[in-house]
Amino acid sequence: MRVLLLGGTTEARQMAHALKSAGIETVFSYAGRTNAPVAQPVPVRVGGFGGVDGLVRYLRAEGISHIIDATHPFAAQMSWNAHHASAACGLPLVRLERPAWRAQEGDDWVHVPTLDAAREALPQARSRVFLAIGRMHLASFAGAPQHRYLLRLVDPPKEGLPLPDTTVIVARGPFDVAGDTALLRDHRITHVVAKNAGGSGALAKIEAARALGMRVILVDRPTLPDTTVCPDTETVLRHLNHSAERGV
Ligand code: NAP
Numbered sequence: 001m002r003v004l005l006l007g008g009t010t011e012a013r014q015m016a017h018a019l020k021s022a023g024i025e026t027v028f029s030y031a032g033r034t035n036a037p038v039a040q041p042v043p044v045r046v047g048g049f050g051g052v053d054g055l056v057r058y059l060r061a062e063g064i065s066h067i068i069d070a071t072h073p074f075a076a077q078m079s080w081n082a083h084h085a086s087a088a089c090g091l092p093l094v095r096l097e098r099p100a101w102r103a104q105e106g107d108d109w110v111h112v113p114t115l116d117a118a119r120e121a122l123p124q125a126r127s128r129v130f131l132a133i134g135r136m137h138l139a140s141f142a143g144a145p146q147h148r149y150l151l152r153l154v155d156p157p158k159e160g161l162p163l164p165d166t167t168v169i170v171a172r173g174p175f176d177v178a179g180d181t182a183l184l185r186d187h188r189i190t191h192v193v194a195k196n197a198g199g200s201g202a203l204a205k206i207e208a209a210r211a212l213g214m215r216v217i218l219v220d221r222p223t224l225p226d227t228t229v230c231p232d233t234e235t236v237l238r239h240l241n242h243s244a245e246r247g248v
Pocket of ligand 1: 007029031047070
């Protein structure tokens with residue numbers, strides 16, 4: 001068995017450790033979006049494959065037998081590419097996917113389908129917004145320049161930001177509720193905008209908003225391919241072992 005592990009999440013790192021402990025040969029793949037990706041216990045490759053065709057070539061050249069998609073739930077393009085490439089090569093594909101967050105009693109959540117809809121869900125009046133969406137799609141909020149935005153990014157921004165009034169904090173998760181509650185208070189935040197990432201690493205801001213009774217505008221997950229989905233690393237390992245026993 002030789003596994004391609006598509007990463008970029010806390011869960012992917014946990015999966016890499018589980019595969020290493022199980023003695024399963026693994027290549028970890030990063031898109032290469034951050035300056036200093038977290039070290040992994042297995043060999044790492046970095047950068048796009050070149051679409052479905054490039055991934056198919058890579059899978060064949062590297063003798064990959066199984067693919068684990070442990071990308072972020074919003075990294076839909078990579079998940080679809082993995083789906084098509086695995087079908088083209090006849091390789092088993094499993095997705096490690098953290099369950100989406102669900103609103104609890106007292107939560108003030110507004111669900112929206114896209115980042116553009118999230119911008120439209122903000123008030124017209126100037127507000128103080130914790131825009132917890134990473135750096136890739138900030139331009140979606142350029143149409144609402146009246147707000148003061150708090151950004152938390154993994155790396156310092158290299159070029160100018162598309163928003164006129166921002167405070168940038170450079171930090172890498174996981175974060176904790178006490179810290180995020182203090183952050184929201186200190187910056188007098190009125191709204192949190194986040195993607196429904198699920199999992200524990202990014203949950204602190206949601207719990208902090210809950211504690212403060214603050215409105216959260218939550219972007220729903222994109223549609224991902226219909227494939228085998230496992231909620232944790234143990235289930236993925238069991239699935240791999242079953243498929244190896246069946247000779248696939
Ligand atoms: P995306 O839109 O699904 O992917 C765009 C392209 O980036 C893919 O077509 C692929 O290029 C390359 N790519 C993505 N993940 C890759 C991986 N693990 N290994 C090699 N190439 C990869 O993804 P994205 O939303 O830009 O996210 C990029 C990475 O950041 C993902 O790995 C994801 O897990 C991580 N991440 C994303 C988010 C988010 O909110 N989207 C949040 C946290 C972490 P080619 O077509 O050239 O192969």
